[in-house]
Amino acid sequence: MRRLCGYLILSIWPALMIAGWVFDPCGGGLYEDIACKAPEKPRVHVNLGLQYRNRGRIDLAQQEFERAIDASLLNCELDCLGQNVPAVAASNLAAIYLDYGGPELWQKADRVLEHARNTYPPSELVLANSIEVMIRFGELERAEAFAEAALKEVPRSAVLYSQLADVYAVTGRCDRQREALATMNALNPLVEVDHVFTHRNCTEGF
Numbered sequence: 001m002r003r004l005c006g007y008l009i010l011s012i013w014p015a016l017m018i019a020g021w022v023f024d025p026c027g028g029g030l031y032e033d034i035a036c037k038a039p040e041k042p043r044v045h046v047n048l049g050l051q052y053r054n055r056g057r058i059d060l061a062q063q064e065f066e067r068a069i070d071a072s073l074l075n076c077e078l079d080c081l082g083q084n085v086p087a088v089a090a091s092n093l094a095a096i097y098l099d100y101g102g103p104e105l106w107q108k109a110d111r112v113l114e115h116a117r118n119t120y121p122p123s124e125l126v127l128a129n130s131i132e133v134m135i136r137f138g139e140l141e142r143a144e145a146f147a148e149a150a151l152k153e154v155p156r157s158a159v160l161y162s163q164l165a166d167v168y169a170v171t172g173r174c175d176r177q178r179e180a181l182a183t184m185n186a187l188n189p190l191v192e193v194d195h196v197f198t199h200r201n202c203t204e205g206f
Contacts, residue, residue: 042085042086042089045065045067045068046065046068046088046089049062049064049065049068049089049092052064058100061092061096062093065093069086069089069090069093084123087116087121087123087125088125090112090113090115090120090126091116091123091129093109093112094109094110094133095109095129098129103137106133106137109133110130113129113130113133114130122150124150124157124160125159127150127153127154128150128157128160128162128163130146130150131143131147131150131164131166132163132166134146135167140171143167144164144167144171147163147167148164156187157187158184158188161180161184164180165180165181165184168202169202170200173202174202174203177202
């Protein structure tokens with residue numbers, strides 16, 4: 001799995017659509033408006049960052065994920081799915097470094113994820129991207145041990161089994177990869193239709 005992004009669902013109450021929407025002093029679209037009016041909320045910056053990423057505005061997405069992490073110092077919150085918002089922001093920021101950079105940015109991703117692991121409650125997205133960093137740097141034994149430990153913290157995580165499958169793929173254990181993918185699908189049959197998941201091919205005995 002090349003990288004993982006967290007998706008947040010933002011509830012927009014009707015009053016927001018009525019009061020002050022037409023005469024908007026902030027400018028921009030709906031997510032920009034919300035971030036302008038509630039800059040202290042990490043969640044709105046994560047949502048705006050995801051919007052920018054989906055539009056290919058990677059520089060702006062990075063800024064919003066960084067702002068979400070900064071805002072979390074004052075206001076740590078959970079999203080409607082119970083995920084820790086700052087951890088989701090850190091995971092998305094690390095995903096940008098992994099997707100659009102080389103080893104230097106991978107190291108930045110590693111530092112962001114390490115901080116998230118030491119600061120926030122266990123997050124499957126942070127743990128999975130941490131495994132991806134280890135794979136990128138060829139630390140395969142460490143990646144496997146980390147994945148097994150992570151699954152003890154979050155035992156029913158399809159995301160982590162997906163990442164463990166990648167560890168098996170790059171080490172040539174294709175039977176183990178298939179087992180991990182089967183467990184992933186049993187835990188979450190919708191995973192394979194999510195384009196976030198792009199598994200590495202496995203060559204037996206590599």
